[in-house]
Amino acid sequence: MTTERGIGRVVGDEVELLDTPFGDLGALIGATGSLDVLDDCAVLERCSLDSLQLLAPLGRPGALWGVGLNYRSKAAHAGREAPAEPLIYLAAPSAVLSPGGEVAVPADATEQLDYEAEIAVVIGRRLHRAQPADVWDAVAGLTAANDMTARDVMRRTATPVLAKSFPGCNPLGSSLCSPDEFTDPDAIQVRSWVNGELRQDDTSAGMIFDIPDLVSRISWFAALEPGDVVLTGTPAGTGQDLGRFLAPGDRIQIEVGPVLPLVTTVGTPTG
Template identity: 35%
Template sequence: MKLLTFIDKGVHKLGVKTEQGILDISASVKNGINFDIKTDIMDFISGSTEEVTRLQDFIDYSISEKKAVFVNEDEITWGPCVTRPHKIICVGLNYRKHADETNAPYPEVPILFNKFDNTLTGHKDEIPVPKVTKKLDYEVELGIVIGKKAKYVEVDAALDHVFGYCTVNDLSARDLQLRTPQWLLGKSCDKFSPVGPFLVTADEVGDPNNLSLKTYVNGELRQDSNTSDMIFNCAEIVSYISQHMTLEPGDIILTGTPEGVVMGYPEDKQHYLQPGDIVTVEIEKLGALTNYFIEE
């Protein structure tokens, strides 16, 4: 199932991508359908598998009874596909070729840092280039969204705690990031974590450790890799984090970026993002996420 949010009168509404188009769940519920169904995306992330099954039953029924309300995909204002994560946890230097291009040794354990919900935004949103940076970089990343509370989880059971996956652009102001040994400042400016367009349930994704990833800047391919190049795979990441903190439903884990970032180029070929640039990050089975960069 492909879940999403769109913004209507300042409210994040739940939508589902179907073969017929994007179904507006709350509008369909109000269209005379006697179904006890939740209409907030966070309720489904934190709910049981029965909640998702009930949602699918509702979708099938509303379409068959011609009571489904659809919205135009080209006209909606997209929201982040996860709206209220308790934590946003990121893994640094988690691709072999990315570590190689930055002349960094492979980490022995996952390098963790965090971002905040001020960084969240959605597909097709405009992102201001902060005045405080001259080195804004892109990073396509696979996002893991936790669905069940996880603490001291073994690797073999780790993915059982995952609700689904999404495409993320872990935007990074390199001059701020490298100002100190702590990376947080360069990662946490406003709208630095566009996520979406869809949150795809784990059953539809299958193996998250074999997905292609791509980044395009103004139509030019910049990153082209596969999650199989990760140093620590998805199960290892979830298990490792759970040894140190409790993962809650709705938490997002950004699993690192592959080679091809601006910082990895020779200095005379580094062309960082500028107002007017259009960046699309794309992951197999999860969809393409596009944002427009503007002057702050």
């Protein structure tokens, strides 16, 4: 994880602050391609998790890729056929928000702000025209994402990048786990809660295009570089599905496998 005091390793309820020259995990991955170098770093200090301010683990990532309608549960709820090709878009990296942060969009921007629990894949090694079998070896880690979307902006503009790029509308974190920390990287659990109510509960086994396939397909058209992030879609249970959009004061919690929970609060709309 990345904290205001540097890079740390989670051990139970504590964090080991590590002696590393890198300011965040994004810089480390850009230089080394993986999290492995942290295994040899000396521990500077141990402290409680709740005593630290957590930052977006990568700082500001490189490219921020996303995919629409990539869970069978979401397609079934919408009454739509599974797409033959992934529906790919880019969002602005300036939308990234730190764990525990508050997001507040302009009052006149949207009346239908929505949450989307997603597995975020962090690229560690350059991928271009890669086969699916090559993908996991090039992944530095995975984390949780809340790919928030202004649904009314999406309908009005038909442009995902505009509906998903308001500052703070793409929280990432709280921690970054390497693929081998997941019991089954082909069936990673992803869940969301809003104000303590479970809204989404699925696994990556429910994806239409699984993680290796999705990343491979993107790489055939664009080179993926270290520090790029691929958001892998969201299952059924979003506010769009339930007709219940976010309001000021709402607290969203996203959980992805062993990654620390990602919590975001909706603030009062800005002027």
